[in-house]
Amino acid sequence: MKNLLVAQSGGPSAAINATLCGVIEKGLSDKNIDKVYGAQNGIMGILAERIIELNSLLSDPQSLQLLCQTPSSALGSCRMKLSPWEESAFEFEKIISVFRKYHIGYFIYIGGNDSMDTVQKLATYCRLHNINDICIMGAPKTIDNDLMETDHCPGFGSAAKYIATTFSEIACDCNVYALPAVTIVEVMGRDAGWLTASSVLGRINGGAAPDLIYVCEKPFSVDRFLEDVRDKLAEKHAVIVAVSEGIKNENGEYITECLQNRTTDAFGHKILAGAARFLEEVVRQEIGCKVRSVELNLMQRCASHVASAADIYESRLLGMAAADYAITGETGKMAVIKRISTKPYRFEIGFVEIEKIANKVKTIPLDWINQEGNDVTQEMIEYLFPLIQGELPCTYENGVPVHFRIPTAK
Template identity: 75%
Template sequence: MKNLLVAQSGGPSVAINATLAGVVEKAMTNQNVGKIYGAKNGIMGILTDKLIDLTEALADPETLQLLCQTPSSALGSCRMKLSDWEESTFEYDKILGIFRKYDIGYFVYIGGNDSMDTVHKLAGFCERMHVDDVKIIGAPKTIDNDLMETDHCPGFGSAAKYVAATMSEIACDCNVYAQPSITIVEIMGRDAGWLTASSALGRLNGDSAPDLIYLCERPFLVDRFLEDVREKMAQKHSIVIAVSEGLRNEEGDYVTDSLQNRAADAFGHKILAGAARYLEEILRFEIGCKVRSIELNVMQRCASHVASASDIYESRLIGAAAADYAISGGTGKMACIRRTSEQPYRFGIDFVDIGQIANHVKTVPDTWINEAGNDVTEEMLTYLLPLIQGELPCTYKNGVPVHLHLY
């Protein structure tokens, strides 16, 4: 009998704790698992010997359910890149030392691309050193939805639901005044525009926003952007624009870099802000009407009050599947969601070699962006719609949601 260790890493999400709940739930019901440990702050917590015994802390089904409605990473997170073990084995020897100290036979790492890089390196080191008594599995998590081989990533559906709901609410607010106005909403996604694309879901129930959508997959041309805005302003007095934070120009540079020399305040000071703020200054100068920029920021990944029930359900399942695969002897893989049917929506879970996933980015297919590059296609909406379905019951106390704190 061996013990299981689980850790979380990278940017938090609404669903990452549901994956943790799935891992713990599966481990508790398997006779081959003794204790269940959680590492504080991801791989850093392992290196610094900061492990928490979760065996009793999460034994109650009600506690696991509360964990599923708790946003962010209950075990804490980190953004640490392991060195290459071919150059130095110091970190890897230390990690294996901790595994030996706590009799760890199974390690599940929940995270995004950087976390899968850690899984890849650690599994590779164990294979090279013939360490076959520790099984290492990745469980996906990222609101950016940019991991290869999986149809979508746990956490993305809830973030997409928040973006869609917020865009619909912004549309209601912006349309109340008679004077012309432009609102630019900046959405997370530096290398992939999946989350920005989900803003189109805000139009499903009759709201108009967003009127224009710009993803980081297509080169962003300021002059073309101004043409699009002027055309929309000729049709209606108030428009809302969704933009990816990672917009790039034709040279591949971030728009914020290319605009630094153009955008300045009245005193000649360069505007140092995000993509939406830069575009706000450009539009205010070129169009001349009221312009507002909104950066959704971390709300996209922590709004548990509007979580997608399907996202939480799938996230918990994928955590259980990852734990089960490791306990059964699997290693060096990541659990992936496979869409098996569109209507009705169905999915399955399988496991892909981590080398096919780590350090690769899944971007939005070009065919899912319209020809003009300022909106998405029906194929995108078909893909997105099943991921935001359902609402979770939420436990409230004193008028606000209750969250679980593990330490």
């Protein structure tokens, strides 16, 4: 009998453990699988042989349910880019040797765009080297919602629910004073503004916030931004702005680049921060009213206490589907969500060749952004609405939520 290996990679989310749960459930229940292993810290953990058996740890439904409500990556994560195997085959040979040692026939990698790069490279290496007894599948994860070929990504719905909730609560706080004030809230999103756009859901119960929404798909003009803020201040005393961390000017430069030189991560992405702080100073100098900036930061991806039940349900199904598809002998693909209808909301799970996904970015359709570039359209609201529905029961002890912890591999 063969064994199944699962690992997590990239930025954590409130739903990535639900996908892990789905993979484990399928592995434990399938008669063709002997053991289910987890690699700690993604592909780095495989290279370092940080492998842990999960059968006994997660054999009961209570543990699996607790895992589903636990934020972040229970197996740990990494941001490691495999070298092209044509240049150096060492990493690939090491990975295959570890697979052989643990009798791994199926490997499921849960992650975002950069993780799918790893899936593509490994699957291609196996195919070209006639390694036909190891199946490699991708299971999507990213709060940025920027993976191609899937209607939306696991983790995005919960992050969107948190952002919508937070904006509605920020509005309650900001509206208590009579003095003019501007609050600028920075939302994650380097090259795609899906998360920032989700702030619009803060209005669905009758609220007005955010008053202005700036996503990174359209060029950002500081002068136009100041005009927009002045216009809103003429209408109301408290103005709340949502802004993507990755907004760029007409030359394609991040507006924060004038603040300091930015370093890059292992995949060559610029490390961003400071868009809201930059705009705070602009408003203070040019308008002169009370102004503050807020960076939601890590809370967007770890707020499991306000997770979307729809998101957790779909994430778990995707994990099961990815594992099931690999066990049938498929490889080099990613499980995806295909939306059948919005009203009522219906979906199905499909599978797409990893080459169509890896190293590509899905951005917001431009016709879902208003002409002025300071808001989103009704089409965006209708797309987002089903993804934040439902609340999960949360197990508490001593007044705070309980989380599942996987021990470190020896």
